[in-house]
Structure formats: C-alpha cells, structure tokens
Amino acid sequence: MRYVTITTWETADGNDYDLVMEGIRKKRLPALKELGATRVTVVRTSDRTSAAITEWPDRATRDAAEGAIEEVRAKVHREDYSRITGEMKGEVVAEV
Structure with missing residues (x-):
C-alpha cells in the first residue's frame, strides 16, 4: 500500500525563499x-x-530510507x- 510523508519547513529569516528552493x-x-x-511535491x-508531500510505493521503502532521509534533513538545515x-x-487509504 502506498505511503506518504508530509513535512513542513521554514526558511530562515533573511534568506531568499526562491534561492533556497532552487x-x-x-x-x-x-x-x-x-x-x-x-x-x-512542495507547496509554498x-x-x-x-x-x-513525498509519496513512496510502500512503508517498507520509506522505512528503509529513514537513515538517509535524516542525513538529507540535516543538510537542508x-x-x-x-x-x-x-x-x-x-x-494512503482513499483517493479520487
């Protein structure tokens, strides 16, 4: 079953949002x-x-990537x- 993560982010004050997003x-x-x-998908x-909003084929794939995701998050910060x-x-339990 597909798996989704939704993370919320804040750009540091004084930084150009568009440059950060690039x-x-x-x-x-x-x-x-x-x-x-x-x-x-990233939504401003x-x-x-x-x-x-990150879609994964299943929870096992997301769980297997956990360590690497934490490294990516540290780099983003x-x-x-x-x-x-x-x-x-x-x-994912329902969609249209």
Whole structure:
C-alpha cells in the first residue's frame, strides 16, 4: 500500500525563499527520488514556509530510507537554511 510523508519547513529569516528552493529542487528532491520516493511535491504555504508531500510505493521503502532521509534533513538545515517544523506520515487509504 502506498505511503506518504508530509513535512513542513521554514526558511530562515533573511534568506531568499526562491534561492533556497532552487537548491532544494536541484539537490534534495532528486535525493529523495534516489531513495525510492515515487513523487515529491512542495507547496509554498507562506512567505517563509513550505509543505513537502513525498509519496513512496510502500512503508517498507520509506522505512528503509529513514537513515538517509535524516542525513538529507540535516543538510537542508545546515546548507539550505531551512528547518523542519513538523511531520505526518501514513498509508494512503482513499483517493479520487
């Protein structure tokens, strides 16, 4: 069964959101795909915040990528001046 993670992020005050997102698009999103994600969508939710919706083929694939995901998150914080503010995850149970 497909599995989804939704993470919320905040760009550090004083940083250009579009510039930060350019780096994330080029480096971080492809890294998630390499770990097995089937799709990654980022939604801008305010001047400094975003939500990332990452789809996985199943929970086992996501769980297997956990260590590498934590490394990517640390790099985003350190190199891209963003911090994770929340996370939700679970199996897809309905869709249209």
